[in-house]
Amino acid sequence: MRTFWQVIRRHFVVNSRIGRNDLCWCGSNKKYKKCHLNRDKQEPIKYWEINQAFQKANSRKECLVPKSLSLQCSGNIIKAHTVPKTSSLRAISQDGHVLGYKMTFESMRKHSGTPTFEKIGVNQASTFNGFCKYHDDVLFSSLEKERFAATKKQCFSLSYRAFAKEYYAKSAVLSLSPLRNDADKGKTIQEQIDIQMNNYLFELGTKAAMEDLEYHKAYFDAALEAHDYDNTRAVVFILDEPPPFMVCGSVNPDYDFNGAKLQELMDLDKRSDCISVTSYYDGCKGIVVLSWLENSDVSCQSLMRSLLSKKKELYLPFVVQYIFKYFENVFIAPNWWEKLHTDSKNMLTALTSDNVSTHDEPNSDGLLEVVAKYELPKLAEVQLVGWSL
Numbered sequence: 001m002r003t004f005w006q007v008i009r010r011h012f013v014v015n016s017r018i019g020r021n022d023l024c025w026c027g028s029n030k031k032y033k034k035c036h037l038n039r040d041k042q043e044p045i046k047y048w049e050i051n052q053a054f055q056k057a058n059s060r061k062e063c064l065v066p067k068s069l070s071l072q073c074s075g076n077i078i079k080a081h082t083v084p085k086t087s088s089l090r091a092i093s094q095d096g097h098v099l100g101y102k103m104t105f106e107s108m109r110k111h112s113g114t115p116t117f118e119k120i121g122v123n124q125a126s127t128f129n130g131f132c133k134y135h136d137d138v139l140f141s142s143l144e145k146e147r148f149a150a151t152k153k154q155c156f157s158l159s160y161r162a163f164a165k166e167y168y169a170k171s172a173v174l175s176l177s178p179l180r181n182d183a184d185k186g187k188t189i190q191e192q193i194d195i196q197m198n199n200y201l202f203e204l205g206t207k208a209a210m211e212d213l214e215y216h217k218a219y220f221d222a223a224l225e226a227h228d229y230d231n232t233r234a235v236v237f238i239l240d241e242p243p244p245f246m247v248c249g250s251v252n253p254d255y256d257f258n259g260a261k262l263q264e265l266m267d268l269d270k271r272s273d274c275i276s277v278t279s280y281y282d283g284c285k286g287i288v289v290l291s292w293l294e295n296s297d298v299s300c301q302s303l304m305r306s307l308l309s310k311k312k313e314l315y316l317p318f319v320v321q322y323i324f325k326y327f328e329n330v331f332i333a334p335n336w337w338e339k340l341h342t343d344s345k346n347m348l349t350a351l352t353s354d355n356v357s358t359h360d361e362p363n364s365d366g367l368l369e370v371v372a373k374y375e376l377p378k379l380a381e382v383q384l385v386g387w388s389l
Helices: 002-014 047-057 067-072 085-092 105-110 133-139 152-175 177-184 189-226 294-308 312-326 334-339 342-356
Strands: 077-081 097-101 117-121 127-132 232-239 245-251 275-281 286-293 330-332 379-385
Touching (some): 067 133, 067 189, 085 330, 127 152, 133 152, 152 245, 152 275, 152 286, 245 312, 275 312, 286 312, 330 334
Antiparallel strands (some): 097 330, 232 286
8 A cells, every 4th residue: 555655656746747637646536637736726625614514424314224114214304312312311411411522623623633522412412313203213112112121122223323323424424535635725746645645545444444334234224124133242231320421333343351353454355343332321220232243243252251251340441441442422421520530531531532543553452451440330230132151
């Protein structure tokens, strides 16, 4: 890959001219005259344009159900909560607010790209426009209208909602490719090459991630179409009160809790296993569920075995660190965060920063030992669903 860009750099710098009708060197598949010709003299993209594009990409409306079920869609696409609003977010809120990451361009610019917790109203927290009203009601009724009993259907629903949120977010990132291509307007030729090199690598990773998501979506869609949730696997932690952290997301696990590598995420020709993590409060007990489908058994079972090999009192602290390390759709109780020692806050923030960095190599930081002290609810029970140790 580096050799490829060395060739590009040499071609552009050594050869003083590229034909106007030649394909542009940046890989956009546009003619040079329609793309990078006189790019250094073009007006730089405005901050408000970037923010507008971010908002449009992350507020688009679509129902993510399988095509075979799309004929059932009815009602508007709604701003659905990935974490139940009434029972969960309100249970940990303070004055109607929780703390979370505002994944907007304005917020990232304000904090210089460093993940920073900010107050978010419970009506806005954890929402996305990924389902029509009918399917949001039907698909997740076992979670919203029933007590949690760790059934395969409930665990599947949690996993699917977390996966759908990740699919929606990654699709938004991919849709911003034209914006990233325009990021070098007004820059010198050398700066253009550097920016487009980074864009190329970023696009390569994003497209590979979408291929992974499409692969897993086929398994989720098949289960939905057949109403068959038997291929669902999960580890369920039951707490005696609401967890102070609410999360909903999916990730490709790379390291286990012993530091062993689970899968090579840089192998773009191989599909990666996927695990979902959700926490919520059903009005009676706190629940943290790590779930996956059978096609991701190899990595996910190894991950869970390494966690469950720890002392029981360390389960939740390790889960907290895993959540901060790998997920952005996280909301925490303001009172819980305020009580944390400054060192503990810094350690958790460092794990999150490591996750969003595009420069740091993947690592097992936060998975080998408990790095901070946390005040957490009592763990009442651990259940395995669909598999055994």
